[in-house]
Amino acid sequence: MVIEPRSGWSALNLIELWRYRDLLVTLAIRDVKLRYKQTALGVIWVILQPLLAAGIFTFVFGTVAKMPSEGLPYFVFSYAGLLAWNAFNSTLTKASASVVGNAQLVSKVFFPRLILPLSTVLSTLIDFVVALALMVILMVVYGITPGWGVLLLPLSLVLLIALALGIGVYTSALTVRYRDLQYVLPVLLQMLLYASPVAYSVSAVPDRLRPLYFLNPISGLLEAFRWSLLGRGQLDWTYVVYSATWVVVVSFGGAFAFKKMEQKFADLI
Amino acid sequence: MSQSETAISIRGLSKAYTIDPGALRRPTFRDVVGNRVKHPFARTPTETFWALKDVSLDISKGEVVGIIGRNGAGKSTLLKILSRITEPTCGRIELFGRVGSLLEVGTGFHPELTGRENIFLNGAILGMMRAEIRKQFDAIVDFAEIEQFLDTPVKRYSSGMYVRLAFAVAAHLEPEILVVDEVLAVGDAEFQKKCLGKMGDVAKRGRTVLFVSHNMTAVSALCDRACLFAKGKLSQSGPTQAIVHQYLSRVSGAQDPAPMWTHRNRGRLINVDSVRLLVSGRPSPLIRAGESCSLRVGYRLLAPEAIGSPLSISLMLYGDGQKLANLWTNCLGQRFPCLPSGTLTCNIAKWPFRNQQIRVDVYTHVGAEAQDWIEESLVFDSHDGDFYRTGVITNPDQGLMFLDHNWSSDAV
Secondary structure (H helix, E strand, O other): OEEOOOOOOOOOOHHHHHHOHHHHHHHHHHHHHHHHHOOHHHHHHHHHHHHHHHHHHHHHHHHHOOOOOOOOOHHHHHHHHHHHHHHHHHHHHHHHHHHHHOHHHHHHOOOOOOHHHHOOHHHHHHHHHHHHHHHHHHHHHHOOOOOHHHHHHHHHHHHHHHHHHHHHHHHHHHHHHOOOHHHHHHHHHHHHHHHOOOOOOHHHOOHHHHHHHOOOHHHHHHHHHHHHHHOOOOOOHHHHHHHHHHHHHHHHHHHHHHHHHHOOHHHHO | OOHHHEEEEEEEEEEEEEEOOOOOOOOOHHHHHHHHHHOOOOOOOOEEEEEEEEEEEEEEOOOEEEEEEOOOOOHHHHHHHHOOOOOOOEEEEEEOOOEEEEOOOOOOOOOOOEHHHHHHHHHHHOOOOHHHHHHHHHHHHHHHOOHHHOOOEHHHOOHHHHHHHHHHHHHOOOOOEEEEEOHHHOOOHHHHHHHHHHHHHHHHOOOEEEEEOOOHHHHHHHOOEEEEEEOOEEEEEEEHHHHHHHHHHHHHHOOOOOOOOOOEEOOOOEEEEEEEEEEOOEEOOEEEOOOOEEEEEEEEEOOHHHOOOEEEEEEEEEEOOEEEEEEEHHHHOOOEEOOOEEEEEEEEOOOOEOOEEEEEEEEEEEOOEEEEEEEEEEEEEEEOOOOOOOOOOOOOOOOOEOOOOOOOOOOO
């Protein structure tokens, strides 16, 4: 084993990542345990937050603005959007904070730092499953059946989470150097929320603006997600492929940028 | 030295940190973006600080090497680089074996998790596989002595239990090369003895150990060899005793003539200026058993009316925290009058104490009135020496002092 100064770009070293898989699992379980060991309200919040947000969207966009919801009750429509959005949002937010949040480990122990943002995914997935359970109840109550499209649900979920993770890996590295980024990020995400078809349907966007609207890779994925889950609207494969390309670019770009900045973590943290 | 015998080979290792001398605080994203907009072509002025400069060192398999030096000499930086936590700026290191690092006790411990959960967490963080931890689990719990508290959250543990558990996990790492940074600074004397014992075991089993410490007694006891670092450079390397002696004489030479005594009660009549250990008439930072020495207390009178009043001094000696002896002028019935400025010297013909760190507290009285007292007025190291003038002494762990005695034989 040789230790030498590295300069510039370095390989992702997936073998080393695999060797530390036990640590990845242990950290992921630790995050989940800690989260659910907290007060009962902390656990209920996983269900309460999307319900509340969906309620507000229903009132503002459905009742007041009277926007279209593809023939579905507005509440169910926006809850489905929130389900997907929260998976994206929470992955990105948790991943971004993961390196700085584990500063003690970074400064005292060696392991491939890429493990830190990766380990946050389990917690998000479990939250998603819990909120999904509620979604299923809602669908039963409102009598909505998904159709065969539901088999594609895992695909859009995976792409959404992969996109969030790709960006999150990059921002987690940036946050080590620029701490104020953790305050900038929520603001940017809030803007992204309103630029994506979470609270409202794409059909509300004027036709001529629609191609511009779909430049946002999340739009395509959200539409695909809602289509698989609720069986309404259309699935446009071009947009899905477009988003998937984004996912690949962002994932590799994020990972390589992370590895490059990783060298300085212990010195900056 | 053949390749197969080397454990660590370091060549020309340097580590620099660049700092922006003008910056008041660490730059934020806003700062960087703002600066780029305002001065698109400006370059930030930087200063380079070399934490390590051109260090070359070879360590063989099975050696126990002590790394000593003042704070800021680069010892921890060296360990961080060996542990791959930070990268070198130049140079090259070759490692022949798995490295286990213990740079801090209890890394990753979370107070909300139970002892059991923290063992697995900490073990995984230190690089052990789950199966390995399970295999060593009982040994770890045994070493830490926390069997009944395994399932309570660690936030309920006493600090002693916490530190024992943390060390227990780390102690059961089985790396070929063990790198330890000052972990003995934590915990009580009992714990430190246990740690030293365990590290001694590891060393005996033929593993290579790199040990950074300020505890010269520990370094002398464990290490075959010591390396002295100063200002980022490796200044000396050689047999432990010699290097430790070098270090200690350097340190005491650099000491202030008026040291910073923090725990003290000033008296109104006299003021203690200095407390020194003299060996063969010269100030020394250490003493060997069997040598004759003096403890000299320098003082100054603050009130001229006290000239001639009886001065009594008591020197309380501690060895590794334990009370050893109280040397009191009254015990010998000797009376000394206060001088305007003078010294009172306690002469010891044959220093009896063995390997330990000696601390001296000074109490002074003028007449019956308590005056200046200083806690930890002087700290020095006591080492084994040829007490009996025969060249034969018992092993270092056979007690804390020598007693003058002789043997006689009779038939019954």
